[in-house]
Amino acid sequence: MNPQPILLRKDQERRLLAGHCWIYSNEIDTKATPLKQLEPGQAIEILSNRERWLGHGYVNPHSLICARLVSRSPEQHLTPALWIQRIRDALALRERLYERPYYRLIFGESDGLPGLIVDRYGDLLCVQITTAGMERVRGELLAALEQVLRPRAIVLRNDTAVRALEGLDQQVEIALGEPADTLVLDEGGLAFEVAPLSGQKTGWFFDQAENRQRLGRYGVGERVLDVCSYVGAWSLRAAHLGARRVTTVDASASALERVAANAARNGLSDRIEPLQGDAFEVLRELRDQGARFDTVILDPPAFIKRRKDEKDGTQAYQRLNRLGLDLLEPGGLLVTASCSFHMGRDGFQRTVQQAARKSARSLQLLEVGQQGPDHPVHPAIPETAYLKTLFMRALPHF
Numbered sequence: 001m002n003p004q005p006i007l008l009r010k011d012q013e014r015r016l017l018a019g020h021c022w023i024y025s026n027e028i029d030t031k032a033t034p035l036k037q038l039e040p041g042q043a044i045e046i047l048s049n050r051e052r053w054l055g056h057g058y059v060n061p062h063s064l065i066c067a068r069l070v071s072r073s074p075e076q077h078l079t080p081a082l083w084i085q086r087i088r089d090a091l092a093l094r095e096r097l098y099e100r101p102y103y104r105l106i107f108g109e110s111d112g113l114p115g116l117i118v119d120r121y122g123d124l125l126c127v128q129i130t131t132a133g134m135e136r137v138r139g140e141l142l143a144a145l146e147q148v149l150r151p152r153a154i155v156l157r158n159d160t161a162v163r164a165l166e167g168l169d170q171q172v173e174i175a176l177g178e179p180a181d182t183l184v185l186d187e188g189g190l191a192f193e194v195a196p197l198s199g200q201k202t203g204w205f206f207d208q209a210e211n212r213q214r215l216g217r218y219g220v221g222e223r224v225l226d227v228c229s230y231v232g233a234w235s236l237r238a239a240h241l242g243a244r245r246v247t248t249v250d251a252s253a254s255a256l257e258r259v260a261a262n263a264a265r266n267g268l269s270d271r272i273e274p275l276q277g278d279a280f281e282v283l284r285e286l287r288d289q290g291a292r293f294d295t296v297i298l299d300p301p302a303f304i305k306r307r308k309d310e311k312d313g314t315q316a317y318q319r320l321n322r323l324g325l326d327l328l329e330p331g332g333l334l335v336t337a338s339c340s341f342h343m344g345r346d347g348f349q350r351t352v353q354q355a356a357r358k359s360a361r362s363l364q365l366l367e368v369g370q371q372g373p374d375h376p377v378h379p380a381i382p383e384t385a386y387l388k389t390l391f392m393r394a395l396p397h398f
Contacts, residue, residue, distance in 0.1 A: 003043040003056060003077070006033040006067065013048040016055070016069055019380025021109055023057075025066040035061035040167055041136030043078050058133030062167050068114040068133060078137065083144040086112045091148060094120075094374055102185050103374040104206050105149075110378045116141065119202040121194070123152035124179050126202035132166045142175055153177030157202050172197060184265075188213055190236050192262050200230060200255075207371035208299065208337070211389045212237045214369060218333050218391060221294020225249070225286070225327060227279050227320075228300045232259035232272070234335075238295065239263070239271040247273045247293070249282050283323035295333040296324040299389075304340035313340060314351055321355035330396035334363070341386035348388045362395040 012027040028035065029049060038044070038061050046054040046069055056071040056078055076082055090111040094103050105125070106118035115131030125145055129135050142154060154176035163170050174197075181197050187209055196203035215237055224238040224246045235248040236259075250256050256274040263272040275282055279300065298320055304313030321336055328334055338348045345368060356363045369389035370377070377385040 003045045004033075004038060004059075005045040005047050006038075006059065007047050007051070008049055008054075010049040013052070013054055016046070019378070021057070021069040021114055021381065022065050023067040023069070025061075025064060028066060035059075035066065041132035041134075043133075058131075058136070060132040060166055063132070063165060068109075068131065070112065070114065070133075080140045080144060083113070083137070083141055084148060087144055087148045093376070097373055100186070102187075102206070103372075105374075107375045107384070109381050110376045110384050117202070118145065119196075119204070119206060120149075121183055121185060121196055121203070123150075124177075124183065124196060125149065125151045125154045126157055126196045127154060127175070128157045128160060128202065129168075130160060130162050130166065132168060135166075135168055146176065151176065153179035155179055155196055155202075157196070160201075187233065188237070190240055190262075191265050192231060192233065192236070193258060193265065194231065195258075205230065205233065207339075207375050207387050208233065208389065210372040211335075211337075211369040214367065214391065215335065216241050218366065218393075220333065221329075223247075223293045224295045224297065225291075225293040225324070226297045226299075227283065227324065228298070229259060230255050232262050234297045234299060235259060235272060236262055236266055236268055238297070239268040240266070243295070244271060245273060246271055247275055247286075247291075249275045249277065249279060251276065251278055279320065280323065283320070283327065287323065287326045291327055292329050293327050293332065294329050295335065296328045298324050298334070298336040300337075302338075302340040304342040307342055310342055314343065314347070317343070317348065317351050318355045318358075321352050322359045325356055325359040325361050325394065328361070328394050330394060332394050334392040334394060335389065336392065337387065337389040339387050341383045343388075344382070345385075345388045349390060352390060352392070356394075364393045364395060365390060366393055367391040 007029040009029045038059050040060045044059045055069040057067050057069040059067040090106050105120040106116050115134035117128040119126040156173040156175050159170045159172050182193050182195050184191050184193050194203040220238045220241050220243045222244045224243040226235040227249045229235050229248045229250045235246045239246050263269045303316040371387040
């Protein structure tokens with residue numbers, strides 16, 4: 001059966017021609033192609049207002065991002081052969097980049113598979129489907145992953161809130177094998193126990209791996225503060241680099257239990273000081289106690305998840321960074337990150353600078369990190385360049 005064609009309104013194809021793949025509901029000519037006739041996830045052909053063929057994709061009439069373009073070749077329909085080819089292409093990049101099979105294998109739009117995330121932990125794949133179009137072909141995608149990678153186990157981490165925007169339920173499923181709840185991975189010579197079935201996201205944050213490796217270039221001093229630590233990736237790296245005391249802050253007791261277990265696994269328990277609580281409250285308490293640190297690491301969850309959250313989220317980033325700077329020794333290192341794609345690099349840098357001025361500090365920007373190359377940026381889709389990690393020095397005299 002041929003895909004259903006949809007027509008765009010006049011001049012609404014420009015973003016697609018520039019390389020983007022999202023189509024919003026107000027960009028579709030709903031008189032010529034009524035959306036109510038289409039099913040969530042249905043395959044479509046995308047045409048301009050003058051019926052110029054633009055690509056194959058899928059639609060969800062109930063979502064603000066109403067359609068996504070997947071293929072720009074008329075002969076390349078949304079079939080199992082396409083999924084296999086895209087997965088092989090993605091795998092070829094990661095195999096060039098990494099000696100061991102621990103990385104993000106599929107990064108949605110950047111790998112030509114919008115709505116699909118796959119993290120690889122050796123012979124276990126952690127899959128997250130975020131759109132109705134990918135959900136509709138879930139069986140084909142899983143079969144393609146099995147054919148290309150021959151994994152021992154596949155876990156579906158479809159418990160992300162973004163699925164609700166597509167009218168999809170949220171749940172965790174085991175699609176293949178009998179995976180254990182925990183596994184151990186190596187990052188830069190340190191061993192971490194992670195939980196792909198129950199941890200945050202898919203159990204680990206591969207996107208910051210290369211930025212954590214950069215930490216050694218700058219030196220961390222003796223006292224380090226790691227805020228929003230999760231299972232301790234930054235904390236243990238700092239301790240491994242020579243920090244004598246790393247104060248590790250997280251709101252989750254279970255996350256801090258994993259920090260302690262990971263510290264013991266690496267022989268670093270005597271250097272890690274876990275501290276449970278809300279990041280803002282803990283930082284205020286430490287400030288009032290007169291605590292000071294040679295390095296402050298701020299790696300919070302996204303404060304801006306939707307465009308309408310931009311004002312409040314920007315204020316939250318500014319407050320967090322001001323509190324962090326209040327605890328930083330003159331000449332100390334601030335490592336601060338934002339994973340909010342609604343806040344660009346310039347906006348984040350400006351927000352941190354405003355925090356510095358309110359804290360009466362002067363900063364030097366040493367380096368800007370982004371997500372690792374297993375999270376490639378699509379040049380035409382700025383939303384894929386979501387992670388900004390600033391390495392900054394607080395000037396000793398200002």
